[in-house]
């Protein structure tokens with residue numbers, strides 16, 4: 062049974078965004094009881110229900126106020142927004158956070174034997190895509206007369222199948238394009254996963270308070286993933302040189318070491334990783350016991 066007091070969050074049931082979205086929810090302290098076959102999953106420690114759906118449905122569910130929050134790729138969100146605007150439907154939502162996963166780009170690619178010079182080479186051509194609105198917008202902005210052919214899957218085989226001259230599809234490593242004899246020519250949209258909220262003003266104070274408690278936790282998880290805790294022993298005489306080598310070490314903790322007059326321990330939270338090259342330089346200065354550790358959570 063659905064309970065309107067429980068916060069409803071839509072996530073992709075099975076696909077590129079599923080594991081990372083669930084991992085993020087768990088990392089911000091939401092305990093979930095997910096059973097593979099079930100559309101709805103309940104949190105056991107917060108007033109939250111998860112709706113597990115195809116990613117195509119998530120923007121609409123948020124914009125129609127069926128769910129309060131959704132995890133979605135910006136590519137899908139923008140496409141659905143354009144589609145709804147074209148149909149004269151409301152397309153309101155608020156982006157709460159841009160997330161650190163689901164990074165990809167929507168690109169136009171052509172068969173290797175296609176003699177591509179510029180976007181004008183697409184004049185009069187058919188381009189297969191799952192994102193016709195984004196593609197048509199690009200054609201319009203580029204002043205090119207080309208046709209978007211809608212395919213919901215296997216877009217990369219369209220040129221070989223004689224369905225289109227080129228494709229416009231998501232690319233990450235480029236392996237799919239390469240495996241299909243295609244060459245990436247134009248990036249038309251860069252995307253990451255985002256967390257969105259309905260913007261119809263219908264959210265209760267209770268639910269909003271829960272959202273306001275959860276969003277800073279997302280910041281804490283992302284910040285922690287990007288940061289490292291660095292500890293090392295350094296010769297006192299080279300303290301300044303050592304500090305200048307450590308990323309983000311304006312105010313490190315410097316501690317005495319028992320029984321070692323000339324050496325101190327340095328602890329620092331760095332916003333970046335420490336590269337091997339820097340560790341080698343620190344070692345050359347006489348540093349030892351250099352440890353780089355992951356941080357699980359951060360606040361303040």
Ligand SMILES: Nc1ncnc2c1ncn2[C@@H]1O[C@H](COP(=O)(O)OP(=O)(O)OP(=O)(O)O)[C@@H](O)[C@H]1O
Pocket residue numbers: 073074075076077078114115116117133134135136137162163164165231232233234252253254
């Ligand atoms: N190769 C990739 N690397 C990183 N992120 C990607 C990649 N491909 C897609 N994404 C992101 O993940 C989203 C979901 O991709 P996926 O391939 O799982 O979608 P789908 O096949 O449409 O799934 P569904 O069955 O839910 O409709 C994309 O809209 C995009 O934002």
Ligand SMILES: O=P(O)(O)OC[C@H]1O[C@H](OP(=O)(O)OP(=O)(O)O)[C@H](O)[C@@H]1O
Pocket residue numbers: 077215230231232233234235236237238
């Ligand atoms: O550049 P690459 O790293 O090869 O990634 C790109 C591929 O990833 C996505 O598909 P996915 O693998 O999620 O499968 P799907 O097409 O079945 O959704 C996307 O639709 C591309 O086909």
Ligand SMILES: [Mg+2]
Pocket residue numbers: 115116117
């Ligand atoms: Mg989909």
